[in-house]
Each structure stands twice: as C-alpha cells, then as structure tokens.
Amino acid sequence: MSSAESTTMAQRKREKRPASFADFIVQFRWIVVVPVVLPLSFMFYQYKAWQLTIHRFLHGPSNDETHAEAIKKVQKRIRERKAATDGLICTARPPWLGVALRNSEHKRSTRFEVELGHLSTIVWIDKEKKLMKVEPMVCMSQVSHATLKLGLAPAVLPELDDLTVGGVINGYGIEGSSHIYGLFAETCTAFEIVLGDGTLVRCTADNEHSDLFKAIPWSHGSLGLLVGVEFRLIPVKEYMRVTYTPVHGDLKKIAQVYTDLFCPRDLDQDNPEKVPDFVEGIVYSEKTAVITTGRYASYAEAHNKGNKINALGWWFKPWFHIHCEKALETGEFVEYVPIRQYYHRHTRSLYWEGGLIVPFGNHPLFRLFLGWLMPPKVSILKYTQNDAIRKYYIQRHACQDLLVPQHKVAESLEFCHDAFETYPVWLCPHRLFKMECGTMLDAEKGYAKNKKPGDTDYAQMWTDVGVWGVPGPVLREEVWDGVEATKSMEKWLRDNNSYQCLYAVVEQTEEEFWKMFDPTLYTAMRRKYGAEGAFMPLYYKISNTKKTPQATKKEKNL
C-alpha cells in the first residue's frame, strides 16, 4: 500500500475531537514565554558566561591537578553512602535542568544524589594531538567556543548549547558529521569513572577496562559516574559550503536521493571526494524534502568572486529549516555559511519545536526586534511548564527519534507517516561501528556479508529519523493518542532491529526494552564493576513509570 493511500485510510478512521484546555494553553504559551521565559533565558546565559569568566579569573584555568581535586569530592560523597539504608545513586542534577523530554521519575523516588555540578570546566586542549579533556558538566557551547577559535572542533558536535558532555555520552549525541565519525561517544578516547565503592577507573578502548569503556554509552549513569572525558578534535575551516538539494517524489524517492548524496553506490565510503563532511535531511511532507550536504571551505574559497555568503546565524535571519525549504521552489543552490553559525543552525528555533512555543517567532518583525532573545532555554521551559503542558507533550505531540539501518529509511518514513504524520522529519545519518561484544547497540548481524551503500567492513550506515512536532490528526482536531503511537513505534523498532532514542518518553515494558537493546555487556559490567545495588538500573531511570517504594525495593535487590 502506498503512503498516500495509508494516509487517506488513517484520516477516514479518525473521529473529530474538540480542542481541549491543554491545546489552548499550548497555543497561547507564548504569552508567558515571550515576556518571561525569553528574558530569563537571556539573563541565565549572561550569568553563566560571567560565572565562567570570574571562575577563571579567580582560580586560573583548570588542569589535571584541579580536576583530580574535583573528583575527590565525588569519591568522598559516594563513600559516605550506607548501602543498607541509603537509596541508589544518581546525579543530583534536577530533571528540569536537563535537555531530555522524559519525565525522570527516578529523581522523585528514594535516591542517593551525587553532585557533579562543580565538574564543569575544560581541563586541557592538546592542539598537537588534537585531543580535548573536559569535565562532564561542560556543555556544547563551552566546547565549541573553546575549540573553534583554534581552528578545531569535536569530530561530532551535537547541536543545542545546553547539552552536557556527560549527557551525550551516557545518552547519545549526534550531528551531521556522524556518518563519518559515529555518535559523540565514539569520538571519545578515555572515560574516567567513579564506581559504586568510590574507586576511580580510567578506561580506554584498549586498556584493562576496555569492557567498561564500551559499555558506558547509553548506560545513563547506571554503571558509574563519569567524571572526566577525553575526545578527538578535527581541524576545521572558516566556512561550510552548503548545497541544498530539493526532492519531489514519494518517501521512497526521498530516502533514495538522501542515501545517494553520501553513500557512493560503489561502496567507496572512505573516499572524501565522494562523501561530504556534513549531511542532513529535512522531510517537509510525504512528497517533499531538502537534503543539505556540507563541505568545509576556507575563507579564501568562500570569498571567491561570485560565491554567495550567508551569515544565517544572525538573529534577524530566517530560521534554518525555513530557509532550506526555499530550495523546493528555487531548485538546488549553494552558499557559504560561517562555520560556528552552521554548527548552531537549528539552535535559535530548537529545530522546528520553537514554532510551537513562539508561533510568530520566524516573522521578520519578531526576528528583527526580539530574535536575539531566542531560543528559550529548554530548562526554563521545563521549569515553567504545568502538568497540562507536560501531558500535552506526551499525548498530543510527537517527540521521538528512531535509529534505523540505512536500508530501512524508506520503510521507517512510511511507518512514521502512518503513525505520526508529523512534519518536518529530521534525517541524520550515523555510523554504527561493528562491536560484536554485546554492546547495547550494534550493527546488524552479518551485514558485512551483504554490504549496502554506506556500509564498510567495520561499520554499518544508520540514520536517526527525528519526528518532532504536532501530528497531522492533532492539527486537524482528530483523535490521536501519543502513547499508542509511541508504543506502535517501539514495536516497529523491535521488529526491525532498530533502536529508540532514550531522551524521549519510553512506553515499552522492561522485557520489551531488553529485546530492543542487547543487555549482554551491560549486565556483565553491572556485575563486574559493582554497580548492582549501588547505581539505579537503566530501565528504572529511563522508563516513565512512577517509582513506588516497592519498585525501588525490587530494583535495589538487583
């Protein structure tokens, strides 16, 4: 059945549903956001910047010694824990401060909180070795600020200023360069972990703790507390040469054009001539998409006569996804974007979620006079949202990412059209390196015997399909159930050897969860490194269910 036919079916089945109080509150949320949340967000960013400058002025730059002292505080706190009476360990970060959308019920149950807020400095940058060491609460804006002025950048720099290094490693972090380097955690060379008994271990891909090193990504702090990270940097140029390629056709055609733009059919995937530095797809409807590909470019190249430079990061410029959409009318075009502005292209509009929060946010007059206040800080949005808004985002809104093998992109788009009918959809490719040691995520078994475009012997190409926004039926005021849609997506993912991203709301049961993710290495590492009975287990942390005293007790006995 074609996606067009299935839409019509879905539309016919759905009954009308009158707008509720929650719809009303969400529609007029801007009344609080514009005069309150935006100025508060702005002040918060200024405060943070000054705090860092003053800290540096008073204490000088951080180094391995100051870092070691900071770790001791974490070890001391963990050693104070009485296993028999205290709750299980988690970080002391309040849920509203984090970027994740899920409920963080575990932070409302009995728990033993460990403060990591003081671990928020850059320890060093080694320009020669192209390595950087940071503490886990360092956020992405600090990383890009410190590295770009040296002509370097993390190989993968997840977008959104407030994401923390600890968060994108223990969860996941992706960017348009992930088709070359993998997810953020895969660009890391060492993790420092404080275990349940307060011991500090340094693990790397090939030392005696390499098993723990491989198990940390996606573990959400359930194996130990991450207190230091070393990761790779790459040299970057001043500009990104961006090509905007429009696609008109069905979802299969969109998936094909997208794949062809970065996966050479002759499988010559490691040839930089054939593979761009950056890739991203924005699917605007089941018939239209724009794929952007980027290549680093020097100042001299960008300023060659005839080249178009677009400093699209200025506050008065149109939001990036709206700008890209123009290619559907004008046809393919090329322009040069200053590199930092390219890295932060979706930040001002929170991808396209900003449009639901400030509906006139892309209006030229708003941009001109107040655009510099954007975006609202996710944490302040979370802090000021009431229960009706929180439930709306679970029941009447889509915010999920599906990680699917590249050869399943077309099918996943068709599925998403049927289940969510939410546009735009984000496409971001990423490599999954072949692990074969029971990591939670891995390339499909045996994929290398039948390699498809994008695959190499050591990694399979995957794509993050990001479905964020208001579903078609909700826009048409029809019945649509976000919980049911999420459950059907989770089933589809399990049936298709694919994965759900865990910053979002998870509805599947624990049993189903461990069918989606491989528990082998994770479970072994919990046992080997003494995390059982010390750190909250993963499913307990990410699931949406209320943490009753009974549930906590059961988890403690694990």
Ligand SMILES: NC(=O)C1=CN([C@@H]2O[C@H](COP(=O)(O)OP(=O)(O)OC[C@H]3O[C@@H](n4cnc5c(N)ncnc54)[C@H](OP(=O)(O)O)[C@@H]3O)[C@@H](O)[C@H]2O)C=CC1
């Ligand atoms: N471009 C991208 O890749 C984007 C990614 N995201 C998502 O946002 C999430 C990150 O948000 P952020 O606010 O930074 O992180 P969070 O505070 O939400 O942390 C994410 C998880 O990691 C655990 N964690 C965080 N730091 C540590 C640490 N130092 N040691 C042990 N465990 C830790 C937390 O444990 P605890 O619960 O105990 O606090 C939590 O379970 C990512 O995981 C990603 O899924 C969102 C937008 C964009």
Ligand SMILES: C=C(/C=C/[C@@H](C)[C@H]1CC[C@H]2C3=CC=C4C[C@@H](O)CC[C@]4(C)[C@H]3CC[C@]12C)C(C)C
């Ligand atoms: C997964 C990616 C990006 C996802 C973003 C689009 C979402 C990540 C967290 C989301 C949000 C968190 C909390 C919110 C508070 C609510 O009151 C309003 C919505 C929101 C701001 C919500 C909006 C979408 C996110 C920012 C990748 C991999 C790029």
